[in-house]
Amino acid sequence: MAFNGKTILITGATGNVGSAAVKEFLKQGASVIATSRSKASLDKLTAKLQEKSVPTEKLIPITVDISNDQEVSKVANQIREKTLPEIDHVISSSGPWWKFDHLYDVTFEQWNEVMSANVNPHFIMYRNFIPLLLNRPGSSYTLVTGASGLIDEIGPQKIPSGITGITQTVLYGISRVGRYETRNSAVRFNELLISYRIEDDDTYNKLVSEGKISETDKFFTSSSKFGTIFPKIAKSNVKSEVIKIGSATDLEEFEKNQA
Structure with a gap:
């Protein structure tokens, strides 16, 4: 299997995108350190993987608040001390x-809450784990972002992107700096910018069965269908790029180019 002997660290591992990455890497023989704030969510993820006959012997679930620098630093130190495998x-x-209110209606407490959830974890992850990869041949770091920072409104309901869009704009800045300052290092730092809807498999299948969406819909997909991109990025030579995936066609084109 392509990732035997490799270890992948995945945050947001119980979400629609993160769980897809966990599943694909496990299927390809990797050890996966999967993080979440919730042990119950990690237990549910493990059970779902087992239901789908995905091997979980190499799954290493870790309950950690990745918006807390001290907690994340402990995980990084465990890797340095080899009580966790090198990544x-x-x-x-x-x-x-998501926070949809108009910006002028957002309180300072709400501002801090959303920044803590959407921005701080990515900065904390970067500062703790990029140093472990800078000189590691073949390594990669993928920062996942969304398109709400590029638009004013979301969906047919025309909901203002608001503070959520602002947080994504900040992530674009982290990506730009990360791509620049790692350009001469061994690690391949890339941003994966997703601008179409990814649903968990059960929800996706339900919507298809109810006729609300079609399996040929190019702007709506399941996490399993999307998850194949992560091993492709990890195995590719793509470096210091923004990989923009806005439809199933974009996904197919990227994967074809990396074959």
Whole structure:
């Protein structure tokens, strides 16, 4: 299997995107350190993987608040001390936490709450784990972002992107700096910018069965169908790029180019 002997660290591992990455890497023989704030969510993830006959012997679930620098630093130190395996690839996919109110209606407490959920974890992950990969040949770091920072309104309901869009804009800045300052290092730092809807498999299948969406819909997909992109990025030579995936066609084109 392509990732035997490799270890992948995935944040937001119980979300639609993160869980897809966990599943694909496990299927390809990797050890996966999967993080979440909730042990119950990690237990549910493990059970779902087992239901789908995905091997979980190499799954290492860790309950950690990745918006807490001290907790994340402990995980990084466990890797340095080899009580956790050395990592080869990082998928930073936590958030976003949605807040749709107009910006002028957002309190300072709400501002801090959303920044803590959507921005701080990515900075904390970067500062703790990029140093472990800078000189590691073949390593990669993928920062997952969304398109709400590029638009004013979301969906047919025309909901203002608001503070959620602002947090994504900040992540674009982290990506730009990360791509620049790692450009001459061994690690391949890339941003994966997703601008179409990814649902968990059960929800997706339900919507298809109810006729609400079609399996040929290019702008709506399941986490399993999307998850195949992560091993492709990890195995590719793509470096210091923004990988923009806005439809199933974009996904197919990227994967074809990496074959």
